[in-house]
Amino acid sequence: MNYKSPTCPFCKDDIKDIAFLESENFYVIYNYAPILPGHSLVIPKNHIQSLLELDENQHLEFFQLSLKAAKLILKVFNADSFNWTVQEKPPAGQSIPHLHLHIFPRHEHDLPNPGDWYPLLKENEKAQYIDSDSDKRVKLSRQEQIDIVNHIKTFL
Ligand SMILES: [Zn+2]
Numbered sequence: 001m002n003y004k005s006p007t008c009p010f011c012k013d014d015i016k017d018i019a020f021l022e023s024e025n026f027y028v029i030y031n032y033a034p035i036l037p038g039h040s041l042v043i044p045k046n047h048i049q050s051l052l053e054l055d056e057n058q059h060l061e062f063f064q065l066s067l068k069a070a071k072l073i074l075k076v077f078n079a080d081s082f083n084w085t086v087q088e089k090p091p092a093g094q095s096i097p098h099l100h101l102h103i104f105p106r107h108e109h110d111l112p113n114p115g116d117w118y119p120l121l122k123e124n125e126k127a128q129y130i131d132s133d134s135d136k137r138v139k140l141s142r143q144e145q146i147d148i149v150n151h152i153k154t155f156l
Helices: 013-018 056-076 114-127 142-153
Strands: 019-022 026-030 040-044 081-085 101-106
Touching: 013 019, 013 026, 013 142, 019 056, 019 142, 026 056, 026 142, 040 056, 056 081, 056 101, 056 142, 101 114
Parallel strands: none
Antiparallel strands: 019 026, 026 040, 040 101, 081 101
């Protein structure tokens, strides 16, 4: 568990600049193209594709850190609902081969229907790699990400 891929956006050295929580093996980062305010990702520090590659201690560490992240973003974004989702491997919609758990707070009527997040998430997965002008969603600059991360950290 000590490999970084040179082409992977989640393996970049400066990823820690946009992390607001971390544990020994994982970061929680703020998404570069949030589908809703608060959209965060729990990722391993090393290039690991699947939950199934983690050992038991890492499963526990991952789950505990993810719950801590969920509680924190609910507080920061004043919500009590959230989505929590992992796409495992390309047939399930994983486009970046580096495990990432999406967590995003939900509010009444934040989207026309509660399930409308999924098409947005598919676009978001693409946005991590490709900077497409046709994608109308908000993309944050690195500085905007850092500002939000610093704001979230004030709630710790
Ligand atoms: Zn990676």
